[in-house]
Amino acid sequence: MQSTARFQCTQSGLGESMDRIVGTMIAGAVLLTASSCALPGAGAPAASAARTTAATPGAEPQPDVTSQPAVTTPFAAYPGSAASQTAVAVPGARFANPDYYAMPGQTITFVVTASLPRGVSTAQYEWDFDGDGVIDEAGPLPVTTHSYPAVFEGAATVRITHVTGGSSTASTGVHIGRGPRDGLPAAPVNVNVVVTAHSDGISTLQISWEPGGPEPYRWGLTVDGFPAGMVEGKARTATMTDVRRVKDVKIGVVGFTQNGGMGTSASVTLPALAD
Numbered sequence: 001m002q003s004t005a006r007f008q009c010t011q012s013g014l015g016e017s018m019d020r021i022v023g024t025m026i027a028g029a030v031l032l033t034a035s036s037c038a039l040p041g042a043g044a045p046a047a048s049a050a051r052t053t054a055a056t057p058g059a060e061p062q063p064d065v066t067s068q069p070a071v072t073t074p075f076a077a078y079p080g081s082a083a084s085q086t087a088v089a090v091p092g093a094r095f096a097n098p099d100y101y102a103m104p105g106q107t108i109t110f111v112v113t114a115s116l117p118r119g120v121s122t123a124q125y126e127w128d129f130d131g132d133g134v135i136d137e138a139g140p141l142p143v144t145t146h147s148y149p150a151v152f153e154g155a156a157t158v159r160i161t162h163v164t165g166g167s168s169t170a171s172t173g174v175h176i177g178r179g180p181r182d183g184l185p186a187a188p189v190n191v192n193v194v195v196t197a198h199s200d201g202i203s204t205l206q207i208s209w210e211p212g213g214p215e216p217y218r219w220g221l222t223v224d225g226f227p228a229g230m231v232e233g234k235a236r237t238a239t240m241t242d243v244r245r246v247k248d249v250k251i252g253v254v255g256f257t258q259n260g261g262m263g264t265s266a267s268v269t270l271p272a273l274a275d
Contacts, residue, residue: 095170108145109144123142123163130174142160157170185216186212192208192209205240207237209253212266222251222267245270248270249272
């Protein structure tokens with residue numbers, strides 16, 4: 001059964017209400033259909049068109065392979081072979097992980113999916129662990145290990161050259177001295193949900209919280225894990241209407257960075273109401 005769900009966000013201390021969010025609730029989950037409090041990265045809606053938000057952002061940008069310095073180490077084809085007459089391009093190679101994280105001194109295992117051409121099983125892998133254009137290691141295997149002695153932010157690259165002379169380059173981000181969630185908003189604290197109105201199994205909620213760390217760029221509100229709206233980072237309260245209580249409902253709050261990185265969420269569960 002579907003019901004209309006509305007979400008109104010209020011900025012504490014400013015006394016100003018942001019636009020109302022109207023959506024569809026299916027089995028207790030709110031999905032946005034129109035809002036000026038859209039998820040990060042979404043464009044402004046057209047004047048008369050509704051818009052659906054079905055996913056939260058979150059991916060960090062990948063290193064630009066084309067910006068990495070070109071490196072060249074000759075790897076000749078076998079003399080007299082047919083392969084020595086024609087160079088065949090290597091299908092696109094990539095690292096097993098888009099980013100690698102470690103602390104100084106820890107060993108990282110780099111793995112590359114080589115995707116060599118059919119019938120070709122021999123290749124040379126030239127590894128540049130810091131993206132400075134200098135080959136640090138070369139060998140016949142698509143896997144290697146390396147440790148960084150100090151904090152480092154950059155990229156590692158590999159150039160793959162097979163016996164026909166074709167080659168391909170792959171790149172991956174390297175982050176030494178921090179974890180993948182460093183810099184993302186901490187979970188909010190003192191999350192509280194108060195039922196301010198109720199009728200026929202549907203409730204209106206007043207949600208409040210405090211930052212668990214530095215104030216994020218925006219806050220996201222969820223119902224059972226589904227996006228229900230966004231408020232500015234200065235906000236500390238929000239009102240959510242038309243919340244169906246036929247089952248337990250989990251109300252969540254999570255911070256976002258300006259580039260869409262999602263932090264750790266905190267939630268409160270409202271019990272289902274008896275018939």
